[in-house]
């Protein structure tokens with residue numbers, strides 16, 4: 267009997283897990299014990315981990331709450347069919363390849379096609395899953411085959427193989443047919459997709475529609491992906507017409523097996539914004555960012571706060587939310603899992619300190635597993651915990667696009683300083699002197715440090731700022747002078763914008779905390795590769811942020827009055843050094859708004875299908 271969460275523990279994953287920073291003390295010990303236990307069991311056995319109080323539920327109901335850990339087989343990757351045994355591979359193609367099963371291609375035809383480009387075969391030892399990635403030098407990799415047995419799908423080997431591919435390939439394109447019984451799996455793993463007449467093209471790692479178009483044109487020219495899967499042909503591509511081409515005819519004239527009729531435009535195709543009411547659960551509602559989001563949601567036309575969680579305020583009424591009376595509760599991970607399983611909310615927001623979100627996210631994941639296939643709520647995490655995770659979408663719409671956010675269920679909200687730094691640097695990357703680091707000096711209001719719980723004279727719990735003007739002695743205090751996590755975060759994501767992907771973007775970030783409540787002023791100083799005028803720099807910002815409703819470009823240096831309480835990121839005060847070799851620009855945002863709650867609402871709106879700025883009172 268197995269319910270809840272299932273994990274395949276591979277030897278190499280075990281070693282990787284033990285190195286993870288969040289795997290400490292008790293978790294380390296438990297993993298070591300699982301491994302020792304599994305090492306002595308045959309692979310047909312497994313270990314169910316449940317808590318003692320849940321034992322009865324686990325045994326006598328169909329809604330148990332355990333974690334199943336199974337000793338998985340070793341994964342492999344090879345550059346030649348011979349390394350896994352040509353006969354075994356032929357058998358897999360013969361038994362599972364949809365083109366072979368439908369009589370469209372012979373086994374030999376598939377093998378010959380494979381040899382046309384350099385390729386890597388990924389899989390597990392018993393060949394429950396075999397995937398082939400074609401990877402010609404300098405071209406976008408394409409997963410040409412993903413052949414899984416039922417066992418492979420049920421035991422999540424498909425996910426493990428796909429994760430191994432993701433580790434090797436920053437971006438990937440692949441196809442699937444509408445009658446693929448694991449169709450939902452593809453949509454969940456893709457950043458974008460295009461479906462026409464039952465054929466779907468999927469991709470991850472490409473954020474920009476123009477870039478998708480360029481790559482698709484390359485596939486059309488090279489024939490690496492059959493034309494019927496590509497958004498090309500006599501009809502205008504759907505993202506240009508703004509509508510999915512109902513039943514648009516594929517360009518290919520090849521007779522194929524009958525397909526289920528299904529159409530879906532680019533995931534980017536702008537459907538009219540939804541006005542359907544949806545429900546949100548907020549975990550960490552007592553804190554500064556939780557409060558800021560509550561205020562925004564109070565004026566949101568469609569998105570309703572239905573559950574707010576705080577350990578300190580459980581049982582008290584929520585202030586600052588006008589749409590309905592709500593009482594704080596102290597939601598445990600078990601509660602959250604049950605709520606997700608029942609579909610009680612459409613989205614969750616985690617407004618928790620760094621390092622404590624994972625048990626909640628895991629609970630939501632395992633609640634979602636018990637739901638009808640493919641159903642799960644959106645999570646937006648305000649902490650830094652998932653900002654480097656490839657499986658999560660980094661939600662900074664102005665720089666990394668809307669498509670991935672619209673189609674994602676797991677969104678990491680960027681850090682406040684990191685948002686301002688990236689918005690400052692991104693449009694100027696092409697002028698950055700090679701090898702030089704731009705420097706950002708960030709000055710933040712003290713609300714950036716969060717709260718501590720306390721009590722008012724009547725004993726009601728209240729939140730006090732962790733840092734106060736008094737504790738700062740009314741002055742400014744520089745801190746975390748190197749290696750602030752936002753330095754790494756900004757560099758990590760800016761790197762994805764570089765034209766040469768072997769390069770990494772780096773910046774020097776120097777923060778200081780100031781005795782005002784909220785508002786970050788970031789001053790960028792960047793060495794230039796060529797002589798550029800201030801006018802040309804301003805033109806870069808205007809071009810990059812044309813039409814952006816939450817960006818303001820002004821002539822003067824932004825002051826606190828332009829930033830505090832405002833929902834926008836504001837940039838101004840561009841100056842180029844008299845020798846023309848260095849530019850200085852100032853950007854600013856409210857750390858609790860565009861640095862946290864407003865950006866979170868932008869992401870929620872996109873992921874739930876609303877207008878991106880619904881509920882955001884855009885500043886005049």
Ligand SMILES: NC(=O)C1=CN([C@@H]2O[C@H](COP(=O)(O)OP(=O)(O)OC[C@H]3O[C@@H](n4cnc5c(N)ncnc54)[C@H](OP(=O)(O)O)[C@@H]3O)[C@@H](O)[C@H]2O)C=CC1
Pocket residue numbers: 549550551552553554555556575576577578579617618619620622648649650680681682713714715716717718719857858861862
């Ligand atoms: N403040 C800012 O300017 C920004 C903050 N962020 C990030 O957003 C997140 C929230 O920040 P902020 O609102 O300032 O933080 P606060 O310290 O103000 O609030 C933290 C919240 O989490 C709850 N909480 C704390 N520890 C736990 C725990 N172990 N389990 C469950 N709940 C817990 C607290 O409520 P209770 O104790 O009642 O349960 C409180 O509601 C952080 O990760 C922060 O780094 C991001 C951008 C800007």
Ligand SMILES: CC(=O)N[C@@H](CCC(=O)OP(=O)(O)O)C(=O)O
Pocket residue numbers: 620648649650680681682683710711712713714715716751752777778779
């Ligand atoms: C003034 C102050 O202390 N600021 C916080 C940033 C808060 C924040 O936004 O942190 P994350 O977004 O990374 O969670 C700090 O420097 O750690």
